[in-house]
Amino acid sequence: MSTLPENNNIRKYDPMNYSSDEKLAIIRVLERMAKANERIAPEEMDFLVKAASVLDIGSEEIYQSKDMPLKNAGKIIESMTDAKKEMLRKLLVEMAVVDGRINKDELKVLIDTFLWVDISSDNSENQS
16 A cells, blocks of 8 residues: 555544445545546546555456446445445545535535435534
């Protein structure tokens, strides 16, 4: 795993024990966030690569995640534990702001994803 810059908070995330399917689903949803405004900023690509590294996902698996239908990714994420959903929630928020701005398309994807897979901060904080 590469050394991450000190200002990048991704290091604080423990990859826990994710199944291969969970890892692919997480990367797929992060990729959706990165593509929210039809353009992936260099900072977003860097964050995506680092998230994959933290989750111990190789480039072949990243390509596999692109083929995963979002509906399938959502079903996998819905079945994850609250702790894993909380990590994903934080990753999504960081992905949305990693380039220093959040636009309306990113905000829409963020809200839609939270609602879609039931990952709200209230849920994760109340179900410890």
